[in-house]
Amino acid sequence: MSNQKKQWGAIIIMIALFAMIAFVTNLCTPMATIIKNQGEISNVLAQIGNYGNFVAYLVMGIPAGMLIAKFGYKKTALIGLAIGILGIAIQWYSGQIENPKENLGLVFGIYLVGAFIAGFCMCILNCVVNPMLNILGGGGNAGNQLIQTGGVFNSTAAVCCYILMGALISDATKAKISDATPALMIALGIFVLAFIIIAMTKIEEPEQAPVEVSLIKGAMSHRHFALGALAIFLYMGIEVGVPNFVQQYLTNEMKIPAGTVGMLVAVYWFMMLIGRFVGASIGGKVSSRTMITTVSVATLALVLFGMYAPTDVLVAFPGVDWGSLTVVWQDVPVGIFAFLLVGLCTSVMWGGIFNMAVEGLGKYTAIASGIFMTMVFGCAVMMFIQASVADAVGYIQSYWVVVFCAAYLLFYALVGSRVSKREE
Missing domain, CATH: 1.20.1250.20 (MFS general substrate transporter like domains)
Incomplete structure (x- = not known):
C-alpha cells in the first residue's frame, strides 16, 4: 500500500492510458461512417482506419516486448506516447486538407498513415499498462484490483467515444474527417499530459529478462x-x-x-x-x-x-x-x-x-x-x-x-x- 501512496500520479495516469487505448482504438468505427460518406466508397475501403490501427499490432507486437526488456516500462511508455502524439496529429491533419472529396486519395493516404502510427502506440501501451498497474499496485490482489479498475475505465471510454462521435458527426451524409477534431484533440491532450506526468514520475521497476525471438x-x-x-x-x-x-x-x-x-x-x-x-x-x-x-x-x-x-x-x-x-x-x-x-x-x-x-x-x-x-x-x-x-x-x-x-x-x-x- 505504501508503494501505491508514493506513486498515485503514475497509477492515475496508467488508468487514464487504459481508457485512452479504448477511446483512440474505437474512433476507427465512427470514422468509418464518415469515410463511407465521402463519395462512392465501398465497405471494404471505409474500414481503412481499422486496417491501419490493427495491422500495426502485427508489426509491433514482439518489438514492444523487446523495448520493455531493453528500456523498462517507463521509457517504453514514453516512446509509445510520443508515437501516439504523432499518429493523432497526422490523423487530424488529414481532415484539414481543402476540398477533401476532390483530394480523396491524399486524404485517405494521410489518414491511413496516421492510423497505422497510432496503432503502434496502442500496441506498445497495451504491453505496458497491464503489467505496470500490477507493479504499481504491489502485485497480488492489489495489483489485480488496479487492472480491473483500468478495465472498467477502458470500457467507459469506449462508450464515451461512440456518444461523442455521434454528436460530432450529426448528419453522416455531410460529415468530414475534420468533424472529429474535438475527439482527436482530447486524445492528443491526454497523451501530452501523460507524457509529462510519466516523465516526471519516479517508477521502481523489476529487472527485465531479455526477449528472445x-x-x-x-x-x-x-x-x-x-x-x-x-x-x-x-x-x-x-x-x-x-x-x-x-x-x-x-x-x-x-x-x-x-x-x-x-x-x-x-x-x-x-x-x-x-x-x-x-x-x-x-x-x-x-x-x-x-x-x-x-x-x-x-x-x-x-x-x-x-x-x-x-x-x-x-x-x-x-x-x-x-x-x-x-x-x-x-x-x-x-x-x-x-x-x-x-x-x-x-x-x-x-x-x-x-x-x-x-x-x-x-x-x-x-x-x-x-x-x-x-x-x-x-x-x-x-x-x-x-x-x-x-x-x-x-x-x-x-x-x-x-x-x-x-x-x-x-x-x-x-x-x-x-x-x-x-x-x-
Whole structure:
C-alpha cells in the first residue's frame, strides 16, 4: 500500500492510458461512417482506419516486448506516447486538407498513415499498462484490483467515444474527417499530459529478462497455445465486427441520425463494462473453459437470432437528438438488440482465452504475451473479410463471419485448449 501512496500520479495516469487505448482504438468505427460518406466508397475501403490501427499490432507486437526488456516500462511508455502524439496529429491533419472529396486519395493516404502510427502506440501501451498497474499496485490482489479498475475505465471510454462521435458527426451524409477534431484533440491532450506526468514520475521497476525471438518456435510448439493464438485472432473479429457493422447498418441502410446511432452502439460497450464487472466477481469460482464455452454459445445464439429476427419487428430505443439536446425514442429492428448484447459475451473472452492458452508454458509465457499482441492484427483481417461480405450480400448476412469466429472459440474451449505438454 505504501508503494501505491508514493506513486498515485503514475497509477492515475496508467488508468487514464487504459481508457485512452479504448477511446483512440474505437474512433476507427465512427470514422468509418464518415469515410463511407465521402463519395462512392465501398465497405471494404471505409474500414481503412481499422486496417491501419490493427495491422500495426502485427508489426509491433514482439518489438514492444523487446523495448520493455531493453528500456523498462517507463521509457517504453514514453516512446509509445510520443508515437501516439504523432499518429493523432497526422490523423487530424488529414481532415484539414481543402476540398477533401476532390483530394480523396491524399486524404485517405494521410489518414491511413496516421492510423497505422497510432496503432503502434496502442500496441506498445497495451504491453505496458497491464503489467505496470500490477507493479504499481504491489502485485497480488492489489495489483489485480488496479487492472480491473483500468478495465472498467477502458470500457467507459469506449462508450464515451461512440456518444461523442455521434454528436460530432450529426448528419453522416455531410460529415468530414475534420468533424472529429474535438475527439482527436482530447486524445492528443491526454497523451501530452501523460507524457509529462510519466516523465516526471519516479517508477521502481523489476529487472527485465531479455526477449528472445527464438522462443517463439518453442511457444508455438504447444498445440493449445497455437490454437489459442488463432482464437485471439478470430476473437478480434467478434469484438470489433459486431458493433462496427451495427453502426454501418443503422447509419447507411436505415438512415438513422448518427447521434442516435452513437447512443445505440454505445450500449454494446456498456454491456462489455457490465460483463467485466461480472467476470471479475466470478472469475475465482468459474473456470476459463466454462466461461468461454458459455459465452461462445451465447454469442452464437444472439448473432443467429439477430440475423434471422424479422426486420419489420421494431422496438423503441432511447437516443439523443444532439441538435436540440432532447431525448428521443428511436425504432430499430429487434435483432439489433441481440447484436448489442454480444458485448456481455466479449467482455470476458480475451482474459479467458489468454488464461487457457498460456497454461503450462513455463519459460515461454513472456514471449506468448508478445505473440498475443501480434494476433490483435486479426481485427484488420476480419474487418476486411466482413466488409467484403457486406458489400456482396449486405450488412446482416455479413454476420456469418462472426458466427464462424464464435464457433471456433467454442471448439477451442471444448477441445483445442486441452494441454498436451507442460514446461518446467
